[in-house]
Amino acid sequence: MQYQISEICKILKGEAFLSNKNDIVKHISIDSRRITETDSILFFAIKGTLNDGHNYIKKLSENGIHNFVVTQIPENLKEKGLNFIKVKNTVKALQILCSHHRSTFNYKVIGIAGSNGKTIVKEWLYQILHEKFNIVRSPKSYNSQVGVPLSVWQMSDTNNLAIFEAGISKPGEMQLLEKIIKPHIGIFTNLGDAHSENFKSIKEKALEKLQLFNESEILICSKDNAVFNDVLSEFTKNKKLKILTWSKKDKTADLYIEKKLNNKHKAKYKGKSFIYSIPFTDEASFENAAICMLTAFYLGFDSKILIKKIAELHSVEMRLQKIEGINNNLLINDTYNSDINSLEISADFLVKQGNLKSNTVVLTDILQTEKGEKELYNTVNKILKSKHISKFIGIGKTISNNAESIKLKNKKFYLSTEEFIADFDLKSFVNENILIKGARNYMLERIVKLLEKQTHQTVFEINLSAIESNYKAIKSTIPPKTKIMGMVKAYSYGTGSYEVAKLLQDCGADYLCVAYIDEGIQLRERGIHIPIMVMNPDEKKLEKMLINKLEPEIYSFQILNSLIKTFENYKFRGIEKASVHIEIDTGMHRLGFMPDEADKLIKILNENKFLEVKSIFSHLAGSDESRLKNFTLNQIKVFEKTAKNISKNLSAKPLLHILNSSGIFHYKQASFDMVRAGIALYGIDPHNKNPFKLSETGTLKSYISQIKIIKEGEGISYGLHSKSKKERKIAIIAMGYADGLNRKLSNGNWEVIINGKFVPIVGNICMDMFMADISNAKCKEGDEVIIFGKQNSICEMAKSTETIPYEILTSISPRVKRIYWYE
Structure with missing residues (x-):
């Protein structure tokens, strides 16, 4: 759509200084550096707190731009054959013009507000709806007082649906955006704490956000937030606004969803039940997908089509x-x-x-x-x-x-x-x-x-934001004074020792734990300064351990005596104390002193005053198995009795800890002074119940090296297994058991994801590659392959190989490149 500059002048009710009133305007800009086409453009000279668009008018005119909206006309440009529209406020003028532009179109407009998820919901709606509608939408996160009008200006006759997001940071802003967007369909994603600093209360903020829907036909939202529901009731008084809701709690909602941990969610809309899955397992994605589904239903989508679309959603790059x-x-x-x-x-x-x-x-x-x-x-x-x-x-x-x-x-x-x-x-x-x-x-x-x-182009992507979120979730669950020891042994469960250690140090973790002295030394050399416990100290390297201020686990009299001897031999180096951690065997029967050895242990500790006991701990053998509940409770009882006996006979009180990740989930009463967070930091709950709403942190990816057609009856890979009665198309993928891919996943025992489609592994997994049947997938050589991630969980992979997630993570080869990202 195009306007004459004289027409725009009338719309803005500005003062005209036009050299050519018939000049055509097709594009608008507020940033001189982003202008790529000088023809038919109108520049709004916006004066900000630190910048003034008027300063760029001369240069823009020299580059061929003729049309400007200004608050003042540069004296040296008045007679240069340019068009100026003088207004009091160029931001308001921009909003007025785009509001008029919006009013010239009658097709449906969706407006999105909320504390979080606006951009993702907008992009996911586009992914779901773009084949049915010709959609215009906000670029990126263009949801501000200038971003919204720039978004709306993109509307044209070729579109038949618009999706715009609106963000605010203080009262009074949303009414201005409502005049520009004028949404027929409103979406409220959620109500949270983001951008609350300029509002007196969360209710005031919610009411302000709802102003976007003053003249909307319908509002789509969740029914599960009590505070929002109260504000919504107040907002809808004397309004004809129809409310369409989704819920995972209230069966009276228009869309009711029974969330399942296996990612096969059961839903009911207008009396019809269906099962769907999304390629994400986190709570935010679940909620965003729910609001997208309800919107699509309102726009006339059939559940069969929608199930397919939802399953094919892909992530939005923000990292x-x-x-x-x-x-x-x-x-x-x-x-x-x-x-x-x-x-x-x-x-x-x-x-x-x-x-x-x-x-x-x-x-x-x-x-x-x-x-x-x-x-x-x-x-x-x-x-x-x-x-x-x-x-x-x-x-x-x-x-x-x-x-x-x-x-x-x-x-x-x-x-x-x-x-x-x-x-x-x-x-x-x-x-x-x-x-x-x-x-x-x-x-x-x-x-x-x-x-x-x-x-190697196979990569293991680790989401540091998710690890940080998981740490905070654990921290919020345990008693306030209870400390956290972050387990970074075994290369931080395959994710990378230093990167996770640094993150945990920055998060405020009290301790780190490694398996061997060399792991601890590497962390010290790279700047990790918080205390580090070493679980399996090598007697031959105890000197290095003391020099690097590492703290050994003492589990036997032999290792204790070796440490005493080493300290006596090297105390001239200026080391006055040796910090140690005492392990008690309460029933797991791995490492540790037996409870009846406590008196002998106390005697040796008191005879060697340089030994500073930092903590006393034990390992739970079955905290992740309900059948061992009584055994676990007895372990805790034995530990408490033994540890307190040792502690009261020492000059300084040590920390007590027994809970591992699964223990934190199920035996919070035994948190004592510290807990050991291991696999939970990486988003994995052995019970798959996930009460902390943990986020899985790793995605293992590779790529397609080659695609070929396999004739009917021909086998695949070593042993020529996976024969078929029909012709197939297979992809050869650049990952094998040398990279950590278990051979038990061969011959249909696991599905990888290519372009959103689950495809089975066929034939035996080789050392450096494997094959997948892509007969029903659209893909090409070089396309990305997700081995495991949010969509195909590592926990499910563990079940397929009859092992535990720990083993899968720690089996990922060092030759697989780790890529760390932060949202």
């Missing part, structure tokens, strides 16, 4: 990646956006997760801002200084023009990514933590490829 680089570099990949607010978050992640002394930032022009250039890059400089960045590389014209704002000695600027690549010298990046951040149009992934270590 930071941590990647191993060449020359011992560590890369943080944030090549998704370039806004100033996220720069500080990304730089903070760089510092927290980086294990090297030198921190480098590669940054493009910052596009998503209202700040003036000078103020903007002064702010960038402040962030770099606060995060102790030692080297800076700027890419883009604007950032290069503001090089003087960056006060680092070690800095370099390039006008484009191509210019950087042409000048790239591998030797100039050694032993550095490198943040690579910028807008997508700079294609910084090319720089990531230059710097990342080229390894």
